[in-house]
Amino acid sequence: MIAKNSFIIMITQGTCAVLGMFGLFAISKIWGEHAPGIMGVVWFGMSFVGAFSFITNLGFDAAHVKKISEGKDLGKCNGTYIAIKLILTGIFAASVISTIIIWKYVLNEQFYDSTRESVIYLFIAYYVFFSLAQIPIMTLNSLKKNAKSQISILSDTVMRVFLLLIIALAGISGALIVTDAGTQIVNVPARYVWPAFFHPIQAFLSTHIIGAISFAYIAGALSMFVVGFIMLRKYPISRPDKEYMSMYLRFAVPMMIPVLFSFLNSYLDKVILGYYWTSVEVGYYFAVQRISFFVMLVPSAIGIVLFPTISSMYVKYRSNVKKRNHQLVQLTRFSERYISMVTVPLVSTFIVFAVPLIDIILNSSFRPGTLSMQILFIYTYVTTMYVPIFFLVLGTNRPQMIAKAFVLSGVSNIVLNLFLIPRDGLLSFVGIDGAAGAAFATLISALIMCWILLYYSGRIMKRGLFEKRIILHIVAGIIAGLLMLVVSNQFDIIQWYHLISLTLIGLGAYLGILFALGEFRKAELNFFLDTVNPLGLLRHVRDEMRGKGT
Template identity: 30%
Template sequence: GILAFGLGFVRLYGLLTNLGFNRSHLKRVSEGKDLGQCIGLFIMFKFGLLVLFNGALVLSMYTWTDVMGRGFQTQEHVTVIYVLLLYINLVAISQIFTVTFNGLLEIAKSQIPRIVGNVIRLVATIFVALTGTRDNAAVLLAWTFVLGGAVELAGALWLFRGYPVARPTRQLFWSYMKFGIPSMVLTSMIMITVNIDKVMLQAFWSAADVGRYAAAQRIVLIVGFVSTAISSVVMPSISGLHSRGEHRRIQDLVNRTERYLLLGAIPPIVLFLTLPDRVVYILLYNRSDPDILLVLALWMLIVVVNTPYRALLQGADRPDIMARVGVLQATASIGLNLLFIPVAILGVTVFGWRGLGAAVATLLTQLVISGYLRYQGYRIAGVRSNPRHVLVLPAAVGMAVTLMLIDGLVPATRWYHLAAFGLLGLAVYAGLLFLLRQIDHEDIAFFMRTVHPGAMARYIQGELRGDDGPVRRRERRPPRHGGRAGSNRGGFLPAHKGRIPRR
């Protein structure tokens, strides 16, 4: 709970390390602007923002504790905040390189440093959990984040060797500002929305309530990581298609992305919805509320299917609309959290649902945003959600019934029981999809290629070897059908009937 609060608190200030310029850099690199100048300008922006971030957080802490004489629940809270301040600095610097890789659609290079850093942090976390004491557990866990961030930065810097860095032009500077200032509102609002729930739980209740809520949230976020990764590919692809006015291909790409994200997200979501008490007992040893997990699972399903629509608005160069999305999302989140978390606010009695209230507020906020994103997607590019997507629901219901029947016969009490239940449910789900003709042999082949370790290893080796030659923006061609820049491959999603033919 202390660690989750510290992360939420520091990340609220961490919005100052971005302010929309990550999106500006991703956008301009994907459009084919001079790579060296883009990198040089991004470095300038990033270090200027880091000075602003560190100054704002340290000054506010000094004002709160020394000038106003206030404090936190424990001194451990303060120490964790300052340790995580260092972690945010490391991550922000590594974004100079990883955002550049994403803009070039060099996905392996952007993800490998993060994966290695997280593995190192995982090992350190296990060590702390087994050898640490209650007195310093939160601080030691915070230092594992610093260790992982340092490894991530070192790996990203090593992969960045040979990339050009040049002095930016004034025209490019104003190009970044034009896209970044409206995106600044979006980025700030997103950071507030993502972290305000933990901060409010700490303010109105305790670190224990933060921990129970954050633990359930961490479980469902595993599903969200996939959609985040897909978004990093889809957004530059849409940007390239939009710059060429190919709206029909954008519609095709958004619909296929939504379909495959939905197909992939449903199995774990159904597991969480069907057996929330088992998941909480096995993975968290009853240190959370199954109702929180259930509500957050519904929230994550909506987040996943909204991913391509967010990528559409970002890639269509409409930061003004994304800014409105951010303001709407933050306003709804703050208002709903104030309604559901505390017992009373300004003398008015409200729900007082603690962590469950935070989960309900998060779900309702995402529902509000979902409708607005789809409306804007239709208005800008004529994108409509395919009504055939609802035909996956019978397969989801079949999986849920199977899981409940099995759990009634053999209750799950160990993690391997949960894994076996999940695999059996997945088999039923896939079989029903095949019988309902919602997937075919081509879809199955696509999923097998996606998870095939050999194919992934060959892709990573090719990217790290630089099979496309030295990274020079003038040598790169815009990606087609979402393919990787500089390659002659097609889209990362398989073709289907009615797709727009290549010219």
């Protein structure tokens, strides 16, 4: 069940990632060298508001999943969660607006340019819809109705990418972009001649390009919100009471600090980057970060299923600690092993072919982000390794330990960003500053997080949780990467099918090495084949959509 649900999530999130990359690909190819600057303005605004979005969560998302998976009254859980979400979302919007007012009228400071401020206001609306859409998504994930939750997530991407393609084809007229060389006026003609009836729309989009892109994101979040609540309509919602409010609050309070640092780590690097550099540098970093997060599909999918599973096991075997710990350790190590086995060849391939990947998916104007992308791929692998351990600690009711880990990792991330991102940063003499500095800070903080979680999980389970066989995966990945590098040096990689051919060579070498080391045998092959069996997956999705097992 865990494998199939995880694979369904991986398929959906993979589809979303591919569609998102297709949208970014279209924009990059159509707008050429202007794409980093234009998208950088949008992504800065998104990151600025996103840094406040921890307020919409504050640990209550995890509390909702935890309480439903423990078998609490579903109607009261839903009513409590909805009430809390509405309150937090209102506080979030008020906080962002208040910060802008204080910045402008109390401190007498200004934003980098007027366009950036307007984008910030638009992304307040985006995060409001995104926050409220988590109500059905978290509820369905808690019930392990992952196919339903993923449909709402998919609707966001489909809507956003569809609108972004239309906007990209409209061209750009008179956009102002700040670069190292000064302010530039950007004009890109429409790729195709629009029918006369649509000329007013095309003219409006091209002259309001940054606002139009922001509205595409808002429309996607709104779509996710609507579809999610359609999926939730048959589930009970009851009036919250004091008991359930207190129960949610008790679990969420220790999680507030981890959530704060988790969101800050996700967005603050782009804000600091935009402060010390320009929107162009933000564009480089955000774009390659999106590519690197392909690797995160595997652990994020498994984590969505793993958390409620661990929580329910923790309650089920409460009276038999020895059996409970044994099963939790087995489940965690199993997850670590198979996550690593899948992600290592992806990381190896993306690191070796970073430059051609950027050229093919984006365009050569994004090449300054090459080093940061390679560092980020190492970061994503480190993160994949601590995801099962993170959910083990959280699922066994140790939110205080999670809080301590996030504080140490989060503070180190913020400090490192401040010292590594500036043009005269600590490592600028070796080329690590700007986007590369942000990526390196992220990697170091992830290593700190991984070490702390391993320590705490060992204390909880009375044994080490590190799966030693992942060392074999890393060795095989390095050898396969070197082989791909040697073969690729024999010719220029200019087409996507060159990359696929070289990737298949690397994958074959990787599996061959694992087979020689005794790490990939018939049992592993059968497990993967059963997981991705399309007929089994279709039956699983069909049964869930028909409500079987509800």
